[in-house]
Amino acid sequence: MHVSQLFQPLRIGSLDLENRIVIAPMCQYSADEGRATAWHTMHLGTLALSGAGLLITEAAAVSPEGRITPDDLGLYSDETEAALGAVLAAVRKHSAMPVAVQLAHAGRKASSHAPWDGGHQIGPHEPRGWQTKAPSAVAHAADEHPPVALDAAGIARVLGDFAVAARRAARLGVEGIEIHGAHGYLIHEFLSPLSNHRDDGYGGSLDNRMRFALEVFDAVRAAFPAERPVWMRLSATDWVEGGWDVAGTVALSRALEARGCAAVHVSSGGVSPRQAIALGPNYQVGFATAVKDAVSIPVIAVGLITEAAQAEAIVAEGLADAVSLARAMLYDPRWPWHAAAALGAQVRAPKQYWRSQPREHKDLFKDASFGQR
Template sequence: MRTLLSPITIGNTTFKNRIVISPMCQYSATDGFANDWHLVHLGSRATGGAGLVMQEATAVSPEGRITYADAGLWKNEQCEKWRQIVAFLHSQGARAGIQLAHAGRKASCEVPWKGGQQIAPDVPNGWQTYSASELPFKAGQAAPAALDKAGIQQVVDDFTAAAIRAVETGYDVIEIHAAHGYLLHQFYSPLSNHRTDEYGGSFENRIRLLLTVVKAVRRVWEREKPLFVRISATDWTEGGWSIEDSIRLAAVLKEAGVDLIDTSSGGNVAVAGIPVTPGYQVDFAAQIRKQTGILTGAVGLITTPEQAADIIQKGQADLVLIARQSLRDPNFPLHAAQALGADIHWPVQYERAKPKR
């Protein structure tokens, strides 16, 4: 029986339950290097009972960072601390995932608690951004440089090199970040891609970079190891990317070896009418799953055990990703088990606090 707390096997990897800690940027790295904050942040979600703990958006190049304090995997030396973190997650029975990312035109920003504004290229902690076209995300921002053929190839090479480092670091899952208005989303959305070459115009051309990255990563990531892609299922803007486009894309990605679509939305338009309500993105995951047969993950204002369990039981998604609720409650899976009348493993150090059934 499919339940929130039942195991699921994807490829050669079994997850002890269907609760995933969604990638959440901590903006706490130095030159891409992780530190003890990341160990405690991710480690506490593993002791809290999650089946998969997904590391935050991790830049494949320095210019691919959202902020100067983003996590990175663009050089070998960065693997050491991540390797320690992965080992701890495994010791707690959790699987470890990494989200590989390039922010494109939404890069070169200040950290959120200092305003989050974009930093100009000629200012300390700022750099030139890149995108599909020379269209800034917001009026008044410095325009990104449109990637030429060499730049596009460099992006593919950077994702490939980061995936190789992910293999060496010991991750169980790679997720390619193609959502929230970051570089790969900027290419597939007609709102941010005004190119006239083979990377612009038609649907097939606009998804070309994402598909090329997926195929390149799959070549270095063992075929039986889970490969996820996070997409924005809609731009929530007329004339933009739509759920129909996402269904079509999901079928293509499935054929290319992607195992699961992590289904988010928005982020590519500075002002969009997004109806943010509990579970507002779940139906997108359900539609993609039904129409293509690919596994999906649901994310977005999923805050209670009952809500998460209902998504799985109804077959709307195969995994449920918990984000901000996990920041409020690192032990969400343990509390979910109590609320749903299930019995799951607690860390032996915490067993004396385990509620009696």
């Protein structure tokens, strides 16, 4: 009898997941001055009933200037903490799925319009815009206003912002923290030679360019309860010659593991509009495998993983320890149910929905264990 490997348990640090399906962070651009809204209750509530092993919230900015757009979620004040806490409390009444918060700073890609409004930069003198900060005063695109290079005091402030946000996340009772070190945002900007032109201890050599990422990890790890895991999402390559690459990602992953990082979530791209991405199913899985071959902590693969058999093969063949889905989950919030049916596995679902089981899969669902937190 075939036993699905996708639906086997996985431990990330001290956190036990029932299966290896992770819901990736997906920005909603629907917050009110950083505060989560009713939209987030509906959105996260839907995903929390999906039967996945882990739900990671969208990026929560650690400061107002760290938001991608003026409508991004934040975790930088009592008001933003209370708003997200209210959303999570509502979700938890009907789901026992573990929830992690992604903490982020957008760096030079901050102060932008939402994607459906074009995603272009909002200049610092335009309504709702602000001056962006980055490792170097190099704009993301030629037609954008350049960021201000962070000085030593500015770097210290950002590290402090990450630590404070981690303490807020701890008070919200989330089971883990993912640090956003990918997609061209501030941490990635320090890593990549394309965006980091510094000549101090944070620039130049690989070790210097990794320094900020490691300091952010250390700050978050120290501020978050030791029994709960912290991990990082990385872009494995810039898809631009001379940029951040897989060798750097492997080196950073090893350094993170040595510091107590619980997992690595491997994505790619985002730091340069010159990127030439070879899109296709599993197009980033090879990067995850390269990291997995170099570390002993779990590695999560992401990127155009849309089919149950595809996800099963990634895990069964040892290419990654788990898969994360983003757009596929938006399109089909019951993706794990359908994957379990296709792979002969079971998945947690609320009893109110049990009558939706196909007749040929009468043992598909198991109790969602409401109220177990």
